[in-house]
Amino acid sequence: MNEIVCVSGVELLMDYLEGVLPADLRAALDEHVAGCARCAAFVKSYLETPRILREATAATLPADLEASLKAFLRARTTAFRSA
Amino acid sequence: MVVPTVEPSDETLAARAAAGDDSAFEAIVRRYQARVFRLACRLTSDTDAPDILQETFLQLYRHLPSFRGESQFRTWLYRIASNAALMHRRARARRPAESLDVFLPRFDANGKHAATPAELQVASRADELLDRQLLAEKAREVMARLPDLYRDAFVLRDLEEMSTADVAQALGVEPATVRQRVHRARLMLRGYLSDLAGVKP
Numbered sequence: 001m002n003e004i005v006c007v008s009g010v011e012l013l014m015d016y017l018e019g020v021l022p023a024d025l026r027a028a029l030d031e032h033v034a035g036c037a038r039c040a041a042f043v044k045s046y047l048e049t050p051r052i053l054r055e056a057t058a059a060t061l062p063a064d065l066e067a068s069l070k071a072f073l074r075a076r077t078t079a080f081r082s083a
Numbered sequence: 084m085v086v087p088t089v090e091p092s093d094e095t096l097a098a099r100a101a102a103g104d105d106s107a108f109e110a111i112v113r114r115y116q117a118r119v120f121r122l123a124c125r126l127t128s129d130t131d132a133p134d135i136l137q138e139t140f141l142q143l144y145r146h147l148p149s150f151r152g153e154s155q156f157r158t159w160l161y162r163i164a165s166n167a168a169l170m171h172r173r174a175r176a177r178r179p180a181e182s183l184d185v186f187l188p189r190f191d192a193n194g195k196h197a198a199t200p201a202e203l204q205v206a207s208r209a210d211e212l213l214d215r216q217l218l219a220e221k222a223r224e225v226m227a228r229l230p231d232l233y234r235d236a237f238v239l240r241d242l243e244e245m246s247t248a249d250v251a252q253a254l255g256v257e258p259a260t261v262r263q264r265v266h267r268a269r270l271m272l273r274g275y276l277s278d279l280a281g282v283k284p
Contacts (some may be wrong), residue, residue, distance in 0.1 A: 005193065005194035005195060006190055006194055006195045006196040007190040007194035007195075008194065010188055010270070013266065014262050014263070014265065014266035014269070015262060018247060018262055020262070037200040038195070038196035038198070038199070038200050038203055039196065040200070041200040041201070041203035041204035042188065042196060042203045042204075044204055044207050045203060045204055045205070045206035045207040045273050045276075045277065046269055046270075046273055047207075048206065048207035048208075049206060049207075049241075049269050049272050049273040049276060050237075050241035050242070050269065052206075052207075052209055052210045052218075052222075052276060053222055053226070053241070053242060053272055053276075054241065054242045054244075055210065056210070056218045056219050056221075056222035057121075057124065057125050057219070057222050057223065057226065057242060058121060059120065059121045059124040059125075059129065059132070060117065060120075060121070061116055061117040061120040061121070061136075065120065065133055065136065066116060068133070068137075069112070069116060069136055069137055069140065070112075072137045072141070073112065073137075073140055073141065073144070076141055076144075077105075077108070077141070077144045078105055079105040079108045079109050079112070079144065080105075080109060081105070
């Protein structure tokens with residue numbers, strides 16, 4: 001028997017999402033989450049976490065850093081000599 | 084008539100650069116500099132990222148002749164960048180970060196979530212509930228607090244959106260290890276977002 005409670009469900013979540021969980025555990029987890037409002041809410045927030053952090057940490061390269069990278073590489077390699 | 088130009092693949096450029104074609108190396112730098120910078124910011128900090136950016140492309144230049152194409156070029160480049168970040172962190176000998184364990188989910192004696200569904204869901208709306216600027220600052224802070232091993236795996240897997248297999252290759256660990264580290268990071272970060280959005284753990 002694969003009795004899933006919230007705590008064991010959380011531990012299986014990553015493997016579930018990555019498709020590496022055995023079929024019986026997968027089915028047991030599906031069944032638990034379908035009947036557990038807490039886990040359904042938890043899974044939703046777990047899935048959104050990467051996106052929120054991705055958007056919040058999307059730094060852009062400042063133009064002055066691009067120029068200093070070019071100068072750095074020009075000084076230490078044979079690249080960017082003609083530019 | 085405009086003839087569409089096909090951009091050469093990373094692997095084609097890498098082979099040309101390895102053979103001494105500087106214009107191919109320059110094209111690789113132009114193609115990847117913004118992405119490597121963003122990666123470096125995520126792996127370290129805005130302050131350290133410029134050094135890591137330079138170091139990564141210098142190492143790339145030196146090691147290109149040994150690129151065998153056994154992994155994707157991007158995976159290989161990100162491995163170089165991750166190592167540069169690691170060296171940088173060692174040189175800095177940072178203080179151990181305050182643990183994020185407090186943000187892990189909590190369960191009652193029966194193994195049931197201690198929080199209510201409404202509380203559990205709040206993290207998924209953190210970006211709607213919080214000011215964008217504040218969230219960006221807090222995100223940088225919390226990334227710095229993640230244990231290094233978790234951060235590297237989470238950044239490559241979830242922020243750079245590489246496959247688990249590619250992350251495993253870039254970090255030189257088993258896919259199962261990547262999954263375990265990414266999972267722990269997601270749990271901590273989820274709890275952190277929840278806390279930021281007003282639900283105390």
